[in-house]
Amino acid sequence: MSERDRNRGKERWKQEKRKRKKRRKNRQQLEKQQNVSRRKKREVAAWERLDNTANLFPAIATQNMTNVYRISVTLSDHVERDLLQQALDEVLPVFDTFRVRMRKGLFWNYFETNYKAPPLVELEDKYPCSYIEPYENNGYLFRVSYYRNRINLEVFHVLADGMGAVNFLRELTYCYLRLAHPETDFGGQKGLSDLTSLSTEDSYVKNYKKSHNKGYKTARAVEVKGEHLPTGELGVIHGSMSLSAVKQVCHQRDVSINEYMTAVFIYSIYKEYLKENPSSRPIAVAVPVNLRPYFESVTTRNFFVMVSAVYAADRTGESFDRILELVTMSLREQITKEHLEELFSYNVSNQKNIFLRSVPMFIKVLAMRFVYRSSARANTSTLTNIGAFQVQKEYEPFIEKFHGMIAMSTGQHIKTLLCSYRDELVLNFSSTLRDVSIQRRFFRKLVEDGIEVTIESNGVYYE
Numbered sequence: 001m002s003e004r005d006r007n008r009g010k011e012r013w014k015q016e017k018r019k020r021k022k023r024r025k026n027r028q029q030l031e032k033q034q035n036v037s038r039r040k041k042r043e044v045a046a047w048e049r050l051d052n053t054a055n056l057f058p059a060i061a062t063q064n065m066t067n068v069y070r071i072s073v074t075l076s077d078h079v080e081r082d083l084l085q086q087a088l089d090e091v092l093p094v095f096d097t098f099r100v101r102m103r104k105g106l107f108w109n110y111f112e113t114n115y116k117a118p119p120l121v122e123l124e125d126k127y128p129c130s131y132i133e134p135y136e137n138n139g140y141l142f143r144v145s146y147y148r149n150r151i152n153l154e155v156f157h158v159l160a161d162g163m164g165a166v167n168f169l170r171e172l173t174y175c176y177l178r179l180a181h182p183e184t185d186f187g188g189q190k191g192l193s194d195l196t197s198l199s200t201e202d203s204y205v206k207n208y209k210k211s212h213n214k215g216y217k218t219a220r221a222v223e224v225k226g227e228h229l230p231t232g233e234l235g236v237i238h239g240s241m242s243l244s245a246v247k248q249v250c251h252q253r254d255v256s257i258n259e260y261m262t263a264v265f266i267y268s269i270y271k272e273y274l275k276e277n278p279s280s281r282p283i284a285v286a287v288p289v290n291l292r293p294y295f296e297s298v299t300t301r302n303f304f305v306m307v308s309a310v311y312a313a314d315r316t317g318e319s320f321d322r323i324l325e326l327v328t329m330s331l332r333e334q335i336t337k338e339h340l341e342e343l344f345s346y347n348v349s350n351q352k353n354i355f356l357r358s359v360p361m362f363i364k365v366l367a368m369r370f371v372y373r374s375s376a377r378a379n380t381s382t383l384t385n386i387g388a389f390q391v392q393k394e395y396e397p398f399i400e401k402f403h404g405m406i407a408m409s410t411g412q413h414i415k416t417l418l419c420s421y422r423d424e425l426v427l428n429f430s431s432t433l434r435d436v437s438i439q440r441r442f443f444r445k446l447v448e449d450g451i452e453v454t455i456e457s458n459g460v461y462y463e
Contacts, residue, residue, distance in 0.1 A: 046112070046113045047103075047110050047111060047112045047113075048100070048110065048111045048112075048200065049108065049110055049111075049202065050102075050108065050109055050110065050111060050158065051202045051203075051204055051205075051301045051302045051303075052202065052204035052205065052302075052344065052347050052348050052351055053161075053204065053302040053303075053304070053344075053347070054157070054158045054159070054301070054302050055108065055109065055351070055368070056368055056372060057156065057157045057158040058102065058109050058158055059364070059365040059368040059369055059372070060368065060369055060372050060410075061131075061156070062131075063131045064231070064408075065407070065408065065409055065410065066129055066130060066131045066132070066156075066407045067156060067157045067158070067407060067409075068129045068130065068131065068132055068154050068155065068156055068157070068407050069129060069154070069155060069157065069162065069165070069404065069405065069406045069407065069417075070128050070129055070152055070153065070154045070155075070404055070405050070406075071152075071153050071155075071162065071165050071166060071169055071386070071402065071403075071404040071419075072150050072151060072152045072153070072402065072403055072404060073150070073151050073169060073173050073399060073401075073402050074149055074150045074399070074400045074401045074402070074403075075149045075150070075151070075173075075177075075398055075399060075400065076149065076397065076398050076399070076400055077149055077180070077398070078148055078149050079146040079147075079148070079149060079150070079151055079176075080180060081121055081123070081146065083176055083179045083180050084121045084144065084146055084151065084176050085118075085120070085121040086179055087172055087175040087176040087179055088118050088119070088121055088144055088172060089117075089118050090175055091168070091171050091172050091175050092118045094171075094192065094198065095168055095171075095198065095300070096113070096198065096200050097159060097160055097164060097168070097198075097200050097300040097301055098140070098141075098142055098159060098160070098168055099113060099114055100112060100113060100114050100140075100141070100159070101114040101116075101134060101139030101140065101141070102134065102139075102141065102158065104361065105361065106360065106361060107357060107358070107359070107360065107361055107364075108361060108364075109361070114138070114139050114140060116138040116139055116140075117138060118138070118140070119137050119138055119140045119142070119143055119144060121144050121145065121146065122143075122144075122145050122146075123145065123146060123147065124145040124146065124147040124150075124152060125145075127232060127233055127234045128152075128154070128234055128236060128405055128430070128458075129154060129234060129405060129406065129407035129430070130154075130232070130234075132154065132156050141155070141156040141158060141159050142154060142155045142156065142159060144172070149400075151169070151172070151173060151176070153165055153168065153169045153172070157302070159301070160300055160301050160302060161288070161290075161301075161302045161303065161304050162288075162290075162384065162386045162404070163290055163292065163300075163303075163304075163386070164299070164300040164301055164302070166386065166389065167195075167196055167197055167300050168300070170193070170195070170196065170389075170391070171192060171193065171196050173395070173399065174186075174189070174193060174392070174395060177395055177398050177399075178190075181398065184394075185394070186392075186394045186395065187392065187394045189392070189394070193392055195390055195392075197298040197299070197300055198300065199297075199298050199299045199300055200299065200300060200301060201297065201299045201301070202299070202301065203291065203292070203295060203297040203299045203301075203303040204302075204303065204344050204347070204348050205348055206295075206297075207291075207295045207297070207341070207344075208341070208344060208345040208348035208349065209341060209345045210345070210349060219281075219282075219378055220281055220377045220378060221281055221282050221283060221284040221310075221377065221378055221379055221380045222269065222273070222274065222279055222281045222282065222283045222284075222313065222380045223377065223380065223411045223412075223413075224269060224273050224380060224381070224413055224414055224433070224438070225413070225433075226413075226433045226434065226435045227433065227434045227435065228413070228432050228433060228434065229432050229433070229434055229460060233432070233460055234405075234407075234408075234430055234431070234432060234458075234460070235429075235430070235431045235432070235433070235434075235436070235457070235458070235460040236405060236428065236429070236430050236457060236458040236460070237428070237429045237431075237436065237439050237455065237456070237457050238403060238426055238427070238428050238455070238456040238457070239426070239427045239428075239429075239442075239443050239446070239453045239454070239455055240401070240424055240425070240426050240453065240454045240456070241424070241425050241426075241427070241446065241451050241452060241453045241454070242423055242424070242425070242451070242452065243388075243420045243422075243423045243424060243425040244423055245450065245451045245452065246260075246425055246451055248450075249449050249450060249451060253324065255324065255328050257385065257418075257425075258287060258331070258383075258385050259309075259324070259327060259328045259331055259332075260324065261383060261385070261416075261418060261427065262285050262287060262309045262327050262331070262383050263309075263320070263323050263324040263327040263328070264320075264442055264445050264446065265285055265381065265383055265416060265442060266283050266285055266309065266311050266323055266327060267320045267323050267324075267441075267445065268438045268439075268441040268442040268445065269283050269380060269381070269438055270283060270311070270313060270318065270323065271441050272437040272438045272440075272441045273437075273438060274313060276316055276317055276318070277316060278313065278314045278315055278316055279313040279314065280314075281313070282310050282311060282312050282313055283310075283311045283313045283380050284308045284309065284310045284311075284378060284379045284380050285308065285309045285379065285380060285381050285382065285383050286306045286307070286308050286379040286381070286382040286383070287306065287307050287308070287309055287331065287382075287383055287384075287385075288304045288305070288306055288382070288384050289304055289305055289306070289307055289335055289340060290303070290304055290387075291303045291304055291305060291340060291344070294337045294340060295337075305340055305343040305344050306343075306379075306382075307331065307334040307335060307339075307340075307343075308330075308334075308378070308379055309327045309330050309331050309383075310330050311323055311326055311327060311330075312326075320445070372410070373410055376409055376410040376411055376412065377410060377411040379411070379412065380411075380412070381412050381414055381415055381416065382406065382409075382412060382415045382416070383415075383416045383417075383418075384404075384406060384415075384416070384417045384418070385417075385418050385419070386404060386417065386418070386419040387419060387420070388419070388420045388421070389402045389419060389420065389421040391421070396422070399421070401421050401424055401426060402419055402420075402421045402426070403417075403419060403426040403428055404417045404419055404428060405417055405428045405430040406430060407430070408430070408431075408432050413431060413432050413433050414429060414430070414431040414432075414433060414438060414439075415429070415430050415431070416428065416429055416430075417430075429442075443455065
């Protein structure tokens with residue numbers, strides 16, 4: 001990294017520090033205006049354990065590895081800040097999953113109901129998925145921002161997975177649209193939609209089976225390295241395409257969208273990073289699996305596990321068709337109810353172990369960091385598929401698209417997230433690397449297969 005880039009990074013950090021002080025002052029003024037009673041502040045707050053997966057995130061989160069993800073909705077009209085703030089103020093009290101702050105206990109962290117005013121809605125002024133500082137956010141572990149006609153929801157993963165965030169963002173958007181368009185009936189809706197769940201169940205604990213000894217794989221995978229962007233910057237590239245066209249290609253190859261996109265990603269890494277040379281380490285892409293359909297859960301908290309699509313990368317000149325075949329086989333062998341149950345039951349069994357439960361929190365944190373570092377480097381990257389966004393037909397004319405992105409993690413400097421709305425699929429690359437050859441190869445492969453792609457970027461790569 002050049003001296004110029006380091007100076008730019010330092011200057012951005014100083015600017016962000018000044019902005020945080022200003023936001024803190026604004027929050028104090030807002031609380032006075034809302035006249036929050038002292039009696040309510042002293043009210044005894046309900047508490048709740050973190051779900052099994054959530055226990056990990058506070059232990060490993062840092063300024064550079066934030067464990068924050070973003071889901072955004074693009075509307076047909078520009079967003080009005082005051083109305084979006086009003087919508088957040090109305091919706092947040094209903095969602096217990098998001099209306100919390102995190103406390104440190106002797107043995108585990110825990111959630112406590114947060115009675116403070118909701119976070120301030122702000123014009124987007126920082127890079128996506130940046131660290132959420134609870135002390136400057138009234139203790140909340142999410143933020144809402146906007147830019148032109150886009151609403152952004154950024155969530156610390158300790159609260160919920162992507163499905164839980166979609167649940168919250170959809171209701172926030174509905175409420176905002178009702179406020180912004182009072183002349184529209186929206187089917188007479190005033191409360192929550194039928195698709196919305198308020199469940200805070202820990203579905204890991206409810207569904208786990210005892211006596212599972214499945215551990216973590218720790219063999220290191222290929223790590224994509226290169227020159228990094230200045231500290232704090234995140235490069236973002238969106239590729240928009242026809243969902244019907246993608247489905248047609250997948251149908252012709254008899255694979256799912258997940259299998260196809262994961263194979264294209266691995267193929268792009270093989271072609272552009274390994275240059276088709278054999279490697280002693282595999283290319284492995286972590287794929288989160290939503291567990292709700294397998295265990296009849298509607299929880300708004302975390303309920304997923306990771307499986308890995310693995311390609312050995314031990315040959316020269318491997319074809320895409322062969323990589324697709326191996327990736328498909330790898331994923332299908334792992335994505336069964338029995339195997340998924342094994343994966344999370346191992347974690348829950350450890351959490352319920354009487355000896356481990358009595359270990360002080362600071363020792364647990366050290367152990368979780370060690371296990372995480374070992375297991376994280378077993379994957380080259382992550383590909384997350386949130387799936388199709390379902391929206392009530394009355395709101396569809398006001399909503400153009402959805403998309404999202406995820407932050408970087410240990411050994412993973414480029415990640416992918418995809419989702420769809422109506423007939424548009426949006427695939428996002430987020431990266432801290434300057435080089436974009438992998439992204440370029442990825443989209444070129446889609447075009448070669450007959451899928452037209454429209455590219456957008458946040459401009460980092462043009463600076």
